Amino acid sequence: xxxxQKLNLPDSTLKYLLLAPxxxxxxxxxxxxxxxxxxxxLETVDxxxxxxxxxxxxxxxxxxxxxxxxxxxxxxxxxxxxxxIVEFILGLAxxxxxxxxxxxxxxxxxxxxxxxxxxxxxxxIIFKIIYIQQYGxxxxxxxxxxxxxxxxxxxxxxxxFSLILVDVWEWTPFMFLILLAGLQAIxxxxxxxxxxxxxxxxxxxRHITFPLLTPAVLxxxxxxxxxxxxxxxxxxxxTGGGPANATETLSLYVYQTGFRFFNVGYATAMSFILLILTxxxxxxxxxxxxxxxxxxx
Amino acid sequence: xxxxxxxxxxxxxxxxxxxxxxAGGAGEQPAGGTGKLVLATNNAPEGNGLAQAxxxxxxxxxxxVEVVAAPYSNIYEKEVLDLSQKTGxxxxxxxxxPWFTQFAENKWLTNLTPYFVAINQGGLSSDFIDKSxxxxxxxxxxxLIYAFPAVGNAQMFFYxxxxxxxxxxxxxxxxxxxxxxxxxxxxxxxGGTMFGYVLRGTQGNPVVADFMxxxxxxxxxxxxxxxxKVTLDTPQALAAVTCLTKLVSIAPPGAASFDAQQLSTFELxxxxxMMINWPAFVADFQDPTxxxxxxxxxxxxxxxxxxxxxxxxxxxxxxxxxxxxxKQAAFDFLEWATSVDGxxxxxxxxxxxxxxxxxxxxxxxMATPQFSYFPMLLQAxxxxxxxxxxxxxxxxxxxxxxxxxxxxxxxMTPQDALAGAQTDITALMKKAxxxx
Numbered sequence: 117x118x119x120x121q122k123l124n125l126p127d128s129t130l131k132y133l134l135l136a137p138x139x140x141x142x143x144x145x146x147x148x149x150x151x152x153x154x155x156x157x158l159e160t161v162d163x164x165x166x167x168x169x170x171x172x173x174x175x176x177x178x179x180x181x182x183x184x185x186x187x188x189x190x191x192x193x194x195x196x197x198x199x200x201i202v203e204f205i206l207g208l209a210x211x212x213x214x215x216x217x218x219x220x221x222x223x224x225x226x227x228x229x230x231x232x233x234x235x236x237x238x239x240x241i242i243f244k245i246i247y248i249q250q251y252g253x254x255x256x257x258x259x260x261x262x263x264x265x266x267x268x269x270x271x272x273x274x275x276x277f278s279l280i281l282v283d284v285w286e287w288t289p290f291m292f293l294i295l296l297a298g299l300q301a302i303x304x305x306x307x308x309x310x311x312x313x314x315x316x317x318x319x320x321x322r323h324i325t326f327p328l329l330t331p332a333v334l335x336x337x338x339x340x341x342x343x344x345x346x347x348x349x350x351x352x353x354x355t356g357g358g359p360a361n362a363t364e365t366l367s368l369y370v371y372q373t374g375f376r377f378f379n380v381g382y383a384t385a386m387s388f389i390l391l392i393l394t395x396x397x398x399x400x401x402x403x404x405x406x407x408x409x410x411x412x413x
Numbered sequence: 414x415x416x417x418x419x420x421x422x423x424x425x426x427x428x429x430x431x432x433x434x435x436a437g438g439a440g441e442q443p444a445g446g447t448g449k450l451v452l453a454t455n456n457a458p459e460g461n462g463l464a465q466a467x468x469x470x471x472x473x474x475x476x477x478v479e480v481v482a483a484p485y486s487n488i489y490e491k492e493v494l495d496l497s498q499k500t501g502x503x504x505x506x507x508x509x510x511p512w513f514t515q516f517a518e519n520k521w522l523t524n525l526t527p528y529f530v531a532i533n534q535g536g537l538s539s540d541f542i543d544k545s546x547x548x549x550x551x552x553x554x555x556x557l558i559y560a561f562p563a564v565g566n567a568q569m570f571f572y573x574x575x576x577x578x579x580x581x582x583x584x585x586x587x588x589x590x591x592x593x594x595x596x597x598x599x600x601x602x603x604g605g606t607m608f609g610y611v612l613r614g615t616q617g618n619p620v621v622a623d624f625m626x627x628x629x630x631x632x633x634x635x636x637x638x639x640x641x642k643v644t645l646d647t648p649q650a651l652a653a654v655t656c657l658t659k660l661v662s663i664a665p666p667g668a669a670s671f672d673a674q675q676l677s678t679f680e681l682x683x684x685x686x687m688m689i690n691w692p693a694f695v696a697d698f699q700d701p702t703x704x705x706x707x708x709x710x711x712x713x714x715x716x717x718x719x720x721x722x723x724x725x726x727x728x729x730x731x732x733x734x735x736x737x738x739x740k741q742a743a744f745d746f747l748e749w750a751t752s753v754d755g756x757x758x759x760x761x762x763x764x765x766x767x768x769x770x771x772x773x774x775x776x777x778x779m780a781t782p783q784f785s786y787f788p789m790l791l792q793a794x795x796x797x798x799x800x801x802x803x804x805x806x807x808x809x810x811x812x813x814x815x816x817x818x819x820x821x822x823x824x825m826t827p828q829d830a831l832a833g834a835q836t837d838i839t840a841l842m843k844k845a846x847x848x849x
Contacts (some may be wrong), residue, residue: 161806162846163515164518164519164845165518166497173633184815188621197695247435249665250667266671267667267669268667270667270668270669270670270671271822272823355616355649356617357616357667358614358617359615359669359670359822360818360819360821362822375493376489376807376808377808390754404431
């Protein structure tokens with residue numbers, strides 16, 4: 117007798133019984149907070165009395181008019197696009213180089229992965245020190261090649277770029293790692309066939325490597341996109357959103373509104389917009405992944 | 414069926430265990446008031462002083478104590494979450510004085526007057542500096558007592574005595590015009606490594622804390638007396654922000670990202686002549702392993718201009734949450750920790766400035782070179798101004814900070830910045846109900 121026969125439960129009951137723990141966990145950890153958050157996004161909290169008041173979609177209409185929100189959205193968009201594109205290009209180049217066999221290849225692979233192992237806060241603090249105008253390594257290095265030092269994260273025009281640079285330094289290895297795995301998984305036969313046909317290196321890359329690498333590219337870019345859209349640590353540590361609001365991202369603005377000004381309803385409403393944005397963008401990638409048959413329905 | 418019954422027995426045991434765990438958690442703080450004392454504090458010398466005192470108190474009194482320490486940037490949200498939800502998790506909170514109005518107005522703190530009456534005192538001892546007592550009362554200076562003044566911070570004007578001597582100002586600059594005149598000469602002759610003035614330009618708290626004394630010196634203020642009008646649209650305010658731009662022009666490049674620590678580094682390395690900063694950095698200047706300017710730094714009052722200069726007060730206050738279950742024990746501890754002896758320990762062990770006049774003028778401490786700045790700090794606190802006592806100060810400060818940061822970064826003119834700040838802060842004050 118199998119255990120199920122011993123319990124004498126009908127199939128349908130057993131099915132739900134086995135699913136129950138997962139469903140309960142999901143309800144408690146995801147659904148309840150989500151419903152609670154929806155309710156909170158429709159309220160305002162009085163900073164002086166703590167009284168809550170229902171305002172309907174008032175928070176959302178206010179967001180549309182909020183210049184700080186649009187500025188934060190713009191900064192987040194620039195950060196995400198620039199960061200992910202540069203990380204992708206560098207990561208792909210590194211992966212292509214390090215997939216070739218040469219001396220000490222493994223040592224290089226390990227070295228390139230180290231930035232990713234640092235906690236983002238630590239990376240941010242290291243770069244804040246590197247960027248110091250008078251004593252920092254960055255300006256000293258520029259000075260060696262005769263370039264006048266720049267303001268880095270202290271200049272309103274260079275601040276966002278300086279933060280993106282930290283992201284690129286820390287997360288290019290992640291792109292590299294996934295793309296390298298993708299490259300290693302490509303079978304060798306198509307290349308052999310291409311060689312017989314006399315294909316150039318670029319033709320091989322264009323018609324064999326890149327198409328077969330697409331699933332890995334999509335996954336790497338998707339994960340980085342979701343991560344950079346909610347970037348917080350570096351901005352919080354390095355600039356606090358300044359100077360002149362040049363680096364305030366959506367996550368930082370949401371955090372400040374929620375936890376510094378205790379405008380919880382407004383912060384929740386903004387979080388929803390960030391959530392919708394992330395979901396829409398991610399789904400574009402996920403549907404492409406489905407088309408590539410990486411995910412199945 | 415046997416398996417099912419086994420499953421049920423295991424489930425029952427599991428539930429029992431979970432129940433016991435929760436009961437244990439709740440049992441740590443009996444409602445009677447003999448449980449352990451829990452302190453929420455910032456993870457810096459100011460907070461460590463009180464934490465150390467609590468541990469010592471726990472040992473002598475045989476009370477269990479616990480310290481929850483978090484960095485400055487996180488302790489505010491930890492405290493607000495606990496206080497607003499009335500969890501009673503903390504029995505003592507150490508808070509920065511600009512947060513006090515919000516905490517008191519929301520009725521999150523315990524009114525301490527009955528506890529003082531019980532020990533035959535009308536309130537805080539008259540030994541505390543008047544301005545220190547004033548920030549512990551809600552409404553400011555006149556209301557009930559909700560906190561003890563734990564650490565006596567107020568900004569001071571730091572200057573290089575040797576350099577200002579050369580320019581005929583041995584007692585430091587008297588006005589902001591003096592600062593700009595001398596500062597310009599120092600920067601011009603400094604070859605890009607020595608600067609006349611260095612300022613905090615980081616968006617948010619730092620830039621506002623640096624600028625408020627300048628605003629006051631020019632006879633301006635952010636609000637009228639009862640907070641029903643924003644007064645940043647005045648010629649005095651414009652003169653103050655214009656002064657800020659002049660200070661930026663003689664400050665090191667990158668001032669837009671400086672905070673108090675970086676200012677101190679400039680001064681320690683001998684690369685800056687003048688700055689406004691907190692007393693917490695004084696000790697470093699006398700330490701030859703950290704300072705290249707030992708014995709060269711003097712402290713003076715905030716320079717005057719249209720009115721007499723006033724320092725910004727930044728006390729750390731110790732309060733008892735309204736939801737605490739150990740109020741009497743917490744009160745007894747705070748009474749002891751802020752006593753003359755308690756403050757002396759804080760001064761000698763942690764370098765924390767006191768709030769009692771008798772400790773400031775203690776002959777033993779005054780004879781120690783490390784505390785030679787005490788008379789100056791006592792004067793600074795006695796002549797200090799608090800940040801506006803409004804519950805939404807964090808949001809107002811952030812908004813003002815964005816505009817000031819734009820001025821420091823050179824992306825906005827003083828006129829536009831003040832006009833923007835006037836509009837935005839008025840909107841915030843309307844939202845909070847101060848302006849009808």
